Amino acid sequence: MSAELNGSRPAAAAPNTGQIRAHVTGWGRYVPSRVLTNKDLERLVDTSDEWITTRTGIRERRVAAASETTASMAAVASLRAIRTAGLDPDDIDLILLGTLTPDYWMPSTAALVKEAIGNTRAAAMDVSAACSGFVYGFATAQAWIASGLAKHVLVIGAELLTRFLDYTDRSTCILFGDGAGAVVLSASDQPGGALGIELTTEPQGAYMIWLPAGGAKSPPSAKTIARGEHYIRMEGKETYRFATKTMATTALESVRKSGLEPKDVALFIPHQANVRIIEAVAKGLNLPMDRMYTNVQKYGNTSAASVPIALAEAVNEGRLRVGDNVCIVAFGAGFTSGAVTIEWTADPARGIAGDAAVDPRDVHVRLPIDWDSVDPIPPALAELMARPSEVNPPLDDVVPGEPEPASHPVAR
Ligand code: UT7
Secondary structure (H helix, E strand, O other), X not given: OOOOOOXXXXXXXXXXXXXXXXXEEEEEEEOOOEEEEHHHHHOOOOOOHHHHHHHHOOOEEEEOOOOOOHHHHHHHHHHHHHHHOOOOHHHXXXXXXXXXXXXXXXXXXXXXXXXXXXXXXXEEEEEOOHHHHHHHHHHHHHHHHHOOOOOEEEEEEEEEHHXXXXXXXXXXXXXXXXXXXXXXXXXXXXXXXXXXXXXXXXXXXXXXXXXXXXXXXXXXXXXHHHOOOOOOEEOHHHHHHHXXXXXXHHHHHHHHHOOOOHHHOOEEEEXXXXXXXXXXXXXXOOOOHHHEOOOHHHHOEOXXXXXXXXXXXXXXXXXXXXXXXXXXXXXXXXXEEEEEEEEXXXXXXXXXXXXXXXXXXXXOOOOOOOOOOOOOOOHHHHHHHHOOOOOOOOXXXXXXXXXXXXOOOOOO
């Protein structure tokens, strides 16, 4: 596969034309139990439940406990996906983990997950493509399988974003939440599975969503922390503009490379950043909103985790049947975007049992000896969580707000 480098039309991955196809055989998700509502956030920054709900569709998000990490959430989702697939962890040949919030700079979070799930054989690496990380990982897994390099690939999206937010910045701290999702892709000579793939990278958007400090350009120091450069920064409007334009175009490319039209796709699973963006995608594809799966109201934006969490929930809720076409599509920092159209071939009923078979309390990520990390929860968030809101608004009446017209309608 290749990506666009200089702003020209993206060069995309070729569809799977070989004999070996990559089928989704397992799926699983994990979200922390702690809920942070819009009402809770009203006590922290100058915002309102009404503003957040109408501008984003988000009603609440999940916050990881101090004992949880990106790896621990990823490991639970992964074991659930592996159980759903009816496999043993050691059947996995490759682990790809999309994240922008790894446990450490090194080793990769994928390596920690490999150990936590009890796999002894797989190659493991992280995929850095921000919110598109899971879709990029999925496309990479397809290529490994189609080339015969791997038989079973575990693809994970996992994020712990609530530790990288500035809780004085109302434009970002209300958007994000924590969680993990995973799928198993398995080689098969049967038709179906991953079809057309489209991946793009447009670096002119590189500083529209970024985390300035901590890397080689600006290593962590008291100065970078005093400047708040260890928090996520975002130009919301520019990002919104990119997303509404690119998501529909990327999805359409993927669908067409599959020899299909949007109307042939039973369900789109878009990145869950803002329900207005998802409405613009529906509009761009000339489809009704019931073809778009949404759960942003429950979890906010979980970056690379949003697509696999949404996919697992959609399947478990009976939204997909064997033979349906489904298109996963994401966008994120970079700017990156990616879409894969899939012919669904797995028995949807398997997912519920896979979830039930894995108790998060039984899953452990090994910690280093003789090292105590500091309390990972940002103080403002810790204080808020210590005083939970008594108001828990029902989630069955989400008010998504009026869709913005797609600023660049899909034109071919
Ligand atoms: O995974 C990719 C990550 N990022 C995204 O997907 C984000 C894409 N962008 C968006 O979803 C939207 O741009 C936002 C939800 C971030 C913002 O919505 P918007 O409709 O573009 O609002 P805005 O930034 O234009 O702000 C409108 C007003 C401003 O006030 P003034 O200048 O008009 O007086 C903001 O200061 O809303 C104000 N505002 C808020 N008010 C209450 C911004 N954040 C908040 C807030 N509560 N949390």
